[in-house]
Amino acid sequence: MNSSMLDSRRIQEAYAHVQQHLKQTPRVALILGTGLGQFADRIENPVAISYADIPHFPHSSAPDHKGQLVSGTIKGVPLIAMQGRFHLYEGHPINDAVLPVHVMRKLGADILIISNASGGVNTNLSGGDILVMNNHINLTFRVNPQLAALTQTRNNIKSPIYDPQLIEAAMETGRREGFYLQQGCYVALTGPNYETRSEYRMVRKIGGDVVGMSTVPEVLVAHALGMRVLALSAVTNVAKPDALVETTAEGVIDIAQLAEPKLNAIVMTIVDNINRE
């Protein structure tokens, strides 16, 4: 049996388990990153499914990552949220890290809203800001072997990875609600160490606005599966390599939480747009 057959069986078995717990077909999938997991509390009529109970799901070992799927509705729109994700630095093979995206797609979600906590290198940004990703640079050095097969069987891959309409919905939310949003480029590294001063300088020089350790593997799969993707990066600190101060995981989580109300407002806009369709 080749590995892609193995993967499709794993996806099917995980899907079957989650599906039997759901009350409705999710329209929107959410991946809640560091400091943003509390957004799941806003989901109405929630049903929580622990990763530990889902066949083939890895265990989340990252700090502040709860490790469960929460399904329910917001303003009547059915959605499913991952409270805690799988990072490459935890040692998960890339196929495991993206397995939940396959499952949420199979459950019916056609929009993915994915969030993360990142370090800013663009000095226009401040801690607590949200960067709306319109691009990324993949420096994870990890190859997803499934991606080529997915790409060959889909004909919609000429669309931009980051959906322009969803980006505009996000930007419009910031204007309406009165908070600063900026579009930009996320550089994905594997980690787990925070970057050296030289690495921050490199990220800035090659065109990155923020740097983080997640999101790109999931986004690539979601796009290949035909999902519309909105990626929101909560900027936890702005690295100033010429006067660098120590970064701690606790500080990152605290400041990421400042971005949660903004994430909420953006999701509400998208939910409202769906209700108007």
Added chain:
Amino acid sequence: MLDLFDKIAEAAQAIRDQWNKTPHVGIILGTGLGSLVEEIEVEATLDYADIPHFPQSTAVSHAGRLICGTLDGLPVMAMEGRMHMYEGYPLKLITLPVRVMQAMGAELLVVSNACGGMNPTYRCGDIMIIEDQLNLMGDNPLIGVNDDRLGPRFPDMCEPYELALVDRALSVARNADIVAHRGVFVAVAGPNLETRAEYRFLRTIGADVVGMSTVPEVLVAVHCGMRCVGFSVITDMCLADALKPANVEEIIAVANEAEPRLTTLVKGVLALEQA
């Protein structure tokens, strides 16, 4: 990574059975530091084969040995026989001896390497004190479930090489009339040397020199709370617009010629350490 803790303890115990001092310094004898061994008052020598979980000599191209003793009165442990990622070793195995040195009590790591110089103000044979590093190896020894007993999940890297030690090394160099630079080291996996385009790329992203080692060991040393000082011997100049084929004999000759100067620098830096 959770099995590392016990492996480290077992390896440290095997070393303590032969040598019961607490080292202050762990030294990785890279290119240019081979003759430092002659300065060590050796009290115990262990083959890697006799230390549990150390990379075994059958797999190491040149037999690995751990040398324990004192250097100008300072208790030190020195690794002779270094492994590289391009030889196919996993980074966790390559870096295990660093964790063992720390577990034995070493608080300072000294590393050296041979590198290609990309900063055009450098000259072949110069020594660079490593001020910062870039990891472009495509791998990281800290990947995996973190064992909080060994260090934090996300080690901070704002000062992987202690800047006070960089200053100290530069001061020693000035006093000894040795040319020394302060610069940024980028590590790539190798084993091929870089193309001209890659040299331009690495220079553009901020590196002064390029090599295929050191970064994994320093990541692990910072993870487990050690201070680090690193020395690069520029064994050939890699200027993209005037690139010549690398000559291994010349590189080795340059490295050998640099050994006495590097030894002077390391001894000078360690002379100010309080055990």
